Amino acid sequence: MLMEVKTLFDKIWDNHVVHQIENGPNVLYIDKHFIHEVTSPQAFAGLKERGIGVYRPEQTVATADHNVPTQDQHLPIKDALSRHQVDTLIKNCDEFGVELYGLGHPYQGIVHVIGPELGITQPGMTIVCGDSHTSTHGAFGNIAFGIGTSEVEQVLATQCVLQRKPKTMKIQIDGVLNKGVVSKDIILYVISKLSTSGGTGYFIEFCGSAIEGLSMEARMTICNMSIEMGARGGLIAPDDTTFNYIKDREFAPKGELWERKLAYWKTLKSDKGASFDKEIHFKAEDIEPMITYGTNPGMGIGVSETIPAVNGQSDVTLKKALEYMDLTGGSQLLGKKVDYVFIGSCTNSRIEDLRMVADLVKGKKKAEHVNAMIIPGSKQVEKQAVTEGIDKVLAEAGFELRQPGCSACLGMNEDKVPKGKYCVSTSNRNFEGRQGPGARTMLASPLTAAASAITGHVTDVREMLN
Amino acid sequence: MEKFKTLKSTCIPLPLQDIDTDQIIPARFLKATTREGFGDNLFRDWRYKENDHLNPDFILNQPGITGDVLVAGENFGCGSSREHAAWALFDFGFKVVISSFFADIFKNNALNNGLLPVQVSNEFLNLLFEKIQADPSTEVNVSLEDQEISIAGTDFKESFEINPYKKYCLVQGYDDIDFLISKKEEIKEFEDNRLEVAR
Ligand code: SF4
Numbered sequence: 235m236l237m238e239v240k241t242l243f244d245k246i247w248d249n250h251v252v253h254q255i256e257n258g259p260n261v262l263y264i265d266k267h268f269i270h271e272v273t274s275p276q277a278f279a280g281l282k283e284r285g286i287g288v289y290r291p292e293q294t295v296a297t298a299d300h301n302v303p304t305q306d307q308h309l310p311i312k313d314a315l316s317r318h319q320v321d322t323l324i325k326n327c328d329e330f331g332v333e334l335y336g337l338g339h340p341y342q343g344i345v346h347v348i349g350p351e352l353g354i355t356q357p358g359m360t361i362v363c364g365d366s367h368t369s370t371h372g373a374f375g376n377i378a379f380g381i382g383t384s385e386v387e388q389v390l391a392t393q394c395v396l397q398r399k400p401k402t403m404k405i406q407i408d409g410v411l412n413k414g415v416v417s418k419d420i421i422l423y424v425i426s427k428l429s430t431s432g433g434t435g436y437f438i439e440f441c442g443s444a445i446e447g448l449s450m451e452a453r454m455t456i457c458n459m460s461i462e463m464g465a466r467g468g469l470i471a472p473d474d475t476t477f478n479y480i481k482d483r484e485f486a487p488k489g490e491l492w493e494r495k496l497a498y499w500k501t502l503k504s505d506k507g508a509s510f511d512k513e514i515h516f517k518a519e520d521i522e523p524m525i526t527y528g529t530n531p532g533m534g535i536g537v538s539e540t541i542p543a544v545n546g547q548s549d550v551t552l553k554k555a556l557e558y559m560d561l562t563g564g565s566q567l568l569g570k571k572v573d574y575v576f577i578g579s580c581t582n583s584r585i586e587d588l589r590m591v592a593d594l595v596k597g598k599k600k601a602e603h604v605n606a607m608i609i610p611g612s613k614q615v616e617k618q619a620v621t622e623g624i625d626k627v628l629a630e631a632g633f634e635l636r637q638p639g640c641s642a643c644l645g646m647n648e649d650k651v652p653k654g655k656y657c658v659s660t661s662n663r664n665f666e667g668r669q670g671p672g673a674r675t676m677l678a679s680p681l682t683a684a685a686s687a688i689t690g691h692v693t694d695v696r697e698m699l700n
Numbered sequence: 701m702e703k704f705k706t707l708k709s710t711c712i713p714l715p716l717q718d719i720d721t722d723q724i725i726p727a728r729f730l731k732a733t734t735r736e737g738f739g740d741n742l743f744r745d746w747r748y749k750e751n752d753h754l755n756p757d758f759i760l761n762q763p764g765i766t767g768d769v770l771v772a773g774e775n776f777g778c779g780s781s782r783e784h785a786a787w788a789l790f791d792f793g794f795k796v797v798i799s800s801f802f803a804d805i806f807k808n809n810a811l812n813n814g815l816l817p818v819q820v821s822n823e824f825l826n827l828l829f830e831k832i833q834a835d836p837s838t839e840v841n842v843s844l845e846d847q848e849i850s851i852a853g854t855d856f857k858e859s860f861e862i863n864p865y866k867k868y869c870l871v872q873g874y875d876d877i878d879f880l881i882s883k884k885e886e887i888k889e890f891e892d893n894r895l896e897v898a899r
Contacts, residue, residue: 249898252890253883258865261883263890265899273782275733280877301731315731322733358898366781366805382783382809384876392880394887398863400804430718431775434804464778464803491896498897530718530778551717551773644727644780653750665722665779667745 259396265359271323273364277387278326291331304636343612346370346580353483357472357499373453375472401511406442409518414696417452418679422524426534433465444518450479451586462531471503526677528555575687578609579643579661600632601690609641702814703873710767720779739791777806
């Protein structure tokens with residue numbers, strides 16, 4: 235019998251289709267559902283209106299991350315609206331029997347950081363969350379994507395979501411990364427080539443020797459930002475790096491079940507000859523440290539390159555972006571004075587990111603005028619940083635290490651970048667006002683961000699290495 | 701969910717590409733726990749200057765510009781998955797958004813809230829922008845039944861795609877959760893038959 239040749243994405247998707255609506259979306263079964271305080275209250279309210287409960291509460295995990303302070307987390311939240319939102323989550327989880335890792339819990343943290351570090355995120359699963367960066371979990375070889383609140387309600391009510399099957403894209407990156415280039419640079423480079431809508435309608439599989447060589451943390455950074463190309467999500471086939479990462483984590487399968495799951499996970503890869511709707515190849519050697527100049531993540535350049543010039547009438551979007559950023563087309567970003575440095579977010583707040591920063595800034599001091607903030611992704615990352623003495627290294631270099639949360643990634647709490655100020659940020663979005671009204675964000679890797687904090691201006695980190 | 705069949709209305713033009721959901725509704729206004737009231741902060745940082753003064757240059761603040769239809773540049777609704785963006789547009793009074801391309805999650809969110817995303821060709825979009833600029837009282841006719849959009853008083857029209865299931869939902873005012881709940885038996889059966897290793 236001829237075996238059907240399938241992509242990894244198709245294998246996992248097909249395993250989760252409960253029902254196909256003719257000419258319509260699929261009823262897709264969801265293995266793990268993460269929820270947080272901002273996009274869940276209206277979904278729970280919907281359940282109450284319908285008089286129904288959560289169908290599979292044990293498959294849902296909650297945390298408070300988007301709208302929490304990053305200082306004095308043991309005290310009541312000052313802002314009344316934020317406090318009410320977090321309290322609503324506590325009440326809802328209690329009432330509907332959902333496990334909550336709220337403020338003060340040793341597992342609390344950014345939802346896309348805690349799922350993987352607790353071993354909840356595993357290969358072959360379907361995972362959703364009311365947050366677009368759910369794509370992060372795809373680094374473990376699963377289908378993970380962000381959903382809206384109506385869909386959160388669907389999953390709470392039925393453990394299923396209605397979804398059309400996306401098209402598949404393969405992005406292959408081969409070769410060896412240049413010095414000073416890390417996974418954030420890879421993904422900023424890819425988005426700059428494909429634009430913010432280049433992946434719309436697709437689910438992307440990342441592969442190639444440059445990807446295989448990455449750690450799990452680095453792979454998560456790549457999948458995290460696949461949404462910034464408009465893609466539903468990104469995934470990477472699981473391998474020994476993946477299995478070693480998961481093994482022995484809190485919620486990882488143990489003993490005999492581990493062996494059986496491992497055997498299954500090893501089958502999770504695209505078959506030879508499987509066809510994708512689109513395939514793109516890049517060379518790792520072509521990538522240099524990246525930074526963005528504009529107001530969407532596709533507006534990125536190599537740190538030594540010049541900002542594109544506005545070309546006539548058609549470039550209204552670029553013109554508006556450069557006006558907002560107060561930058562001139564044709565000039566360089568290198569040397570531009572920096573006011574803030576933000577190291578954090580579900581893109582770059584894992585222990586590896588903090589280690590990378592600590593290694594670079596050890597024995598150095600940040601520039602006087604720079605406000606440098608580091609927000610660990612979770613309580614566990616924070617604890618590990620203390621165990622390794624990273625907290626001391628950072629403090630000596632003048633960086634402020636705060637408590638876990640989304641923080642200035644989205645500017646929902648009081649961590650904001652003031653109007654008109656320039657911030658080199660390791661987060662994922664440089665939209666107008668994303669880090670606070672009028673804030674000017676330049677996205678970059680933790681290395682570039684840390685280097686810029688030291689010198690006080692946009693810096694090519696390669697000059698600081700060796 | 702409200703039903704949608706046809707609409708005839710003037711339009712509000714926003715000829716920018718890649719309008720993200722952070723612009724539609726900034727994160728600091730996402731603290732509510734209900735679906736109502738987000739319209740007040742729709743396009744907040746474009747509509748208001750500092751100190752909460754209205755920005756007279758922004759289209760929503762210009763006299764004589766009204767309508768239930770928003771016309772926007774390519775890749776509308778990219779970025780954050782916040783459904784609050786669809787709620788804000790709907791709460792403000794929009795029933796239809798026209799663009800030459802919509803971001804995935806936004807499109808789903810809009811459809812789940814009775815806000816119709818109408819995807820047209822770039823040519824049609826540019827033509828519509830031109831017509832509105834020349835005459836702000838230009839109206840469009842949107843028929844969901846016929847999946848057709850036309851510029852009133854002209855021969856310019858175009859058909860648009862919509863998934864038959866979604867069309868049915870909108871016309872009936874029926875939502876996905878009703879449908880999924882009706883499939884509970886099948887979901888249970890699926891769960892019972894799954895391989896343990898694949899869970
Ligand atoms: S860190 Fe930023 S991108 Fe990540 S989940 Fe939080 S708000 Fe979203």
